Amino acid sequence: MPVRRFSLSSMRGYIVAVLVTLLAFALQWMLRPWLGQREPYIAFLPAVALAAAVGGRGPGLLPLAGGIISAAMWLPLVGGDGASANPADWLTLLLFCAFGAMLSELGSSMRRTGARAFAAEERLVMAIQGTGIGVFDIDLVAELAYVSPALARLVSLPVSSSAVPLADWLARTPPDLLAQSRRYLVEKFRARSRGYEREVRVLQADGTPLWLLLRVHITWSEDRAVRLRGACVDITERKAIDSQLTHAKAELSQQVDDLDQLHELGTHLLDAATLREQLQMILVTVAHFHGCGRGLVSLLDPTDHLLKLETSIGLGPEAVFRLGSMPMGEGASGVACAQRERVVVADIEEDERFAAYRDLARREGFRGVHSTPLLSQRGEVLGAITVHLDHPREPTERERALADICARKAAVFCERARAQAALEESQGRFRAVLETSAVPFIVLSPMHDDQGQIVNFRWNYMNRAAAQALQRQPDELLGHPMTDVLPQRWTAGQAFQNYVAVARDGITREFEARTKLHGHNGWVHCIASPMRGSVAVWFNDITDRKKHEELLRDADRRKDEFLATLAHELRNPLAPIRQAARLSSSAEATEAQKRWSQEVIERQVQHMALLLDDLLDVSRITRGVLSLRKTRTELAAVVASAVETAKPAIDAMAHELVVELPAVPVYLEADPLRIAQVIANLLTNAAKYTDRGGHVRLVAQRQGTDILIDVCDDGIGIAEGALPEVFRMFSQLHSSAERSSAGLGIGLALSKGLVELHGGSIAVRSAGAGAGSTFTVRLPIGEAAPAVAPAVSQPSSPVSAPRRVLIADDNRDAADSLAALLQLDGHETRLSFDGNEALQVWQQFDPDICLFDIGMPGRNGYELARAIRGHPGGCRPLLIAITGWGQESDRQLAIEAGFNHHLTKPVDPQRLVALFG
Incomplete structure (x- = not known):
């Protein structure tokens, strides 16, 4: 069962009950003398009622229990002899208990009812006072008025808990409110209204308005109003909110109208064809927002930095002329552009910054100016939009905000117009560049199937070079599918897949493709790039480049073969040289063996020198620096010299050589040494490429003004496809694995160059492999000069007088061996192995002759020669350059550096000694 909490009020009830x-x-004992023993309850019944009314049922039972105790003490309920008491006493006790219980319950009920009534009254008072509701009751008959404290405080009247005379209350009411209320009541009384509701505005002591909602009930007695009852509610806050809502609604309505205007403006701007029309629409809208009919838009000319009038409304011709061109910083527009912010002239009559425009403003009829700069997204000043107000005032926040919005729109369209102009200019330049470009350029648009796969491309654009390369007119291709117009032209091979990849992946690809251009198979180099869903293709005919690359690869292959052959040819002489040198240095070798060894070494060195000379000759011919020493030469002598040169090779292969010359001696103007070299090369080639015991035939005959020399053999022959290659550098013919090397492959190239230098030609013909070959040399006879007997050079005798010789070479073996040879002839020598050391030795030794290598560490030969020639006495010694660099330019550099002579390695010792003089 629930447990009741023992409160302070309960304790108070029980105390009162006690x-x-x-x-x-006490009262019962005091009244006993008068009442006797038969009235024991007279004082306890009121006590039960009072205790129950104060404390409730529990406290009311205490006096009841006290009455029972009192009755037990006063009445003989049980006789002393055990006999029964008087039944009337027991009945009285029972009636007291029943009546006391009833009084206790009644008191408790009265207590609860009173508590509820008190609580309800308290809640009502709290509700009235807490919510700001005031009540009143006016007795029109008694002329009394009751005003609740809340209402009294609302209207700043004295607070009274009782009714006051109506006159006193009316005396404190503001006269204007009292007069207004009387007129209103009269109207309601005439209409016999039973009530009304109205809002009343009352000024408080501090002057602020107080709004009250008045609700009144009129009580009528027959035809007379006898009582007014009602309530007042403070609605000042609600009226403020209503005012704010009304203002917000008006602002919202205005904003909606503004948005409608802006939306309509944006729609019409898209339909305008020119920038001037767009700016005119924006200007009209800005003027409408400001409630004026005048304005202008000025744009900044970047060439002269002047603001020039683009469009205007409502301005006369004078104003248009005056404001048509304005420098930065002048006028409202110029100042707005210079300061990059809004300029507001509230009254042009009072603003001294614009005093120069007052007369114009008076004639035009405007007083205020509002100018907003037009700024691009990058902050660049584009111009200004200006409106002229009819009356002096500051623009409202709404007008400023709308002016900013319209200014941004104008700036966007100005930027768009500039970008469009720049794009058109760029496209024009780009198109002009494309049309004048020598590189073919096309644009292809992809074509898709139902599954979205690219199956073809459509020609969208081609420049003039592309049309020429494709040998088609643009009208034949543009707009048509690629494969319909040029089947198998671009879709063959990997090219089509590359175009698909570019269109699908959006990446640039560079590739080469085989195609047919100008009716021939060839190659094109393509660069395909994505371009707004299409594929832009630059292509170029690289057929010639491919051929050149093939030639380069072939030349590189022949070069590799040449280097391998050169290494082989150089190693061949080195083997006998090394063996002969070891035999010569052996103590057991006889004098005959030593002489033989020296001859072998000399012969092999000479062979190596000839190899190098051939290389140098080819290089000189290629560069056009080989000079000929032409003389009147007899053909038979030249042929004899060539046969003598080739005879060892012919004899080594046991060939039969047949030479047929004209019966009448033939003379021609030529370099006999070079012509003999050509014929010797042809005979040597015939011996090499003919199997042992073959036949070689040389036939010379005169044909008009030319001499024809045929060298025929019955050797391996030349395949038809190899005939054009035989005269190329490093070309060689191989018949079998045994003939793994047949020279350097430069002999025929050298022969061709020498013959062409003489104005002749050389050709070859062969019936094929194994059928032999014939080389034909055609030489012009030319204007032969009178024969001059060649001077017979006598061998130079060694220098009789010994000389001091300085030898400088970083190759120690070369320097030591040369010094040993000179010492055998009686010369005194000194050695140095770098340029700096050679200069010091020269200063100490004071030599008569200096033999210097060119490529030395420290100082090279050229620097060393210049240093010697620059010293006092440096002009006395004979300077001889001994180097492996044998080109004409090398010789010229040596002479310019101060050398007297330039010799290439290996040097003939007799020739060297002959220069000592």
């Missing part, structure tokens, strides 16, 4: 019970006992 006190009342004690008081009833």
Whole structure:
């Protein structure tokens, strides 16, 4: 069962019950002399009612219990001899208990009812006072008025808990409010209204308005109003909110109208064809927002930095002329552009910054100016939009905000117009560049199937070079599918897949493709790039480049073969040289063996020198620096010299050589040494490429003004496809694995160059492999000069007088061996192995002759020669350059550096000694 909490009010009820019970006992004892023993309850019944009314049912039972105790003490309920008491006493006790219980319950009920009534009254008072509701009751008959404290405080009247005379209350009411209320009541009384509701505005002591909602009920007695009852509610806050809502609604309505205007403006701007029309629309809208009919838009000319009038409304011709061109910083527009912010002239009559425009403003009829700069997204000043107000005032925040919005729109369209102009200019330049470009350029648009796969391309654009390369007119291709117009032209091979990849992946690809151009198979180099869903293709005919690359690869292959052959040819002489040198240095070798060894070494060195000379000759011919020493030469002598040169090779292969010359001696103007070299090369080639015991035939005959020399053999022959290659550098013919090397492959190339230098030609013909070959040399006879007997050079005798010789070479073996040879002839020598050391030795030794290598560490030969020639006495010694660099330019550099002579390695010792003089 629930447990009741023992509160302070309960304790107070029980205390009162105890006190009342004690008081009833005392009163009962005091009244006993008069009442006797038969009235024991007279004082306890009121005590029960009072205790129950104060404390409730529980406290009311205490006096009841006290009455029972009192009856037990006063009445003989049980006889002393055990006999029964008087039944009337027991009945009286029972009636007291029943009546006391009833009084206790009744008191408790009265207590609860009173508590509820008190609580309800309290809640009502709290509700009225807490919510700001005031109540009143006016008795029109008694002329009394009751005003609740809340209402009294609302209207700043004295607070009273009782009714006051109506006159006193009316005397404190503001006269204007009292007069207004009387007129309103009269109207309601005439209409016999039973009530009304109205809003009343009252000024408070501090002057602020107080709004009250008044609700009144009129009580009528027959035809007379006898009482007014009602309530007042403070609605000042609600009226403020209503005012704000009304203002917000007006602002919202205005904003909606503004948005409609802006939306309509944006729609019409898209339909305008020119920038001027667009700016005119924006200007009209800005003027409408400001409630004026005048304005202008000025744009900044970047060439002269002047603001020039683009469009205007409502301005006369004078104003248009005056404001048509304005420098930065002048006028409202110029200042707005210079300061890059809004300029507001509230009253042009008072703003001294614009005093120069007052007369114009008076004639035009405007007083205020509002100018907003037009700024691009990058902050660049584009111009200004200006409106002229009819009356002096500051623009509102709404007008400023709308002016900014319209200015941004104008700036966007100005930027768009500039970008469009720049794009058109760029496209024009780009198109002009494309049309004048020598590189073919096309644009292809992809074509898709139902599954979205690219199956073809359509020609969208081609420049003039592309049309020429494709040998088609643009009208034949543009707009048509690629494969329909040029089947198998671009879709063959990997090219089509590359175009698909570019269109699909959006990446640039560079590739080469085989195609047919100008009716021939060839190659094109393509660069395909994505371009707005299409594929832009630059292509170029690289057929010639491919051929050149093939030639380069072939030349590189022949070069590799040449280097391998050169290494082989150089190693061949080195083997006998090394063996002969070891035999010559052996103590057991006889003098005959030593002489033989020296001859072998000399012969092999000479062979190596000839190889190098051939290489140098080819290089000189290629560069056009080989000079011929032409003389009147007899053909038979030249042929004899060539046969003598080739005879060892012919004899080594046991060939039969047949030479047929004209019966009449033939003379021609030529370099005999070079012509003999050509014929010797042909005979040597015939010996090499003919199997042992073959036949070689040389036939010379005169044909008009030319001499024809045929060298025929019955050797391996030349395949038809190899005939054009035989005269190329490093070309060689191989018949079998045994003939793994047949020279350097430069002999025929050298022969061709030498013959062409003489104005002749050389050709070859062969019936094929194994059928032999014939080389034909055609030489012009030319204007033969009178024969001059060649001077017979006598061998130079060694220098009789010994000389001091300085030898400088970083190759120690070369320097030591040369010094040993000179010492055998009686010369005194000194050695140095770098340029700096050679200069010091020269200063100490003071030599007569200096033999210097060119490529030395420290100082090279050229620097060393210049240093010697620059010293006092440096012009005395004979300077001889001994180097492996044998070109004409090398010789010229040596002479310019101060050398007297330039010799290439290996040097003939007799020739060297002959220069000592």
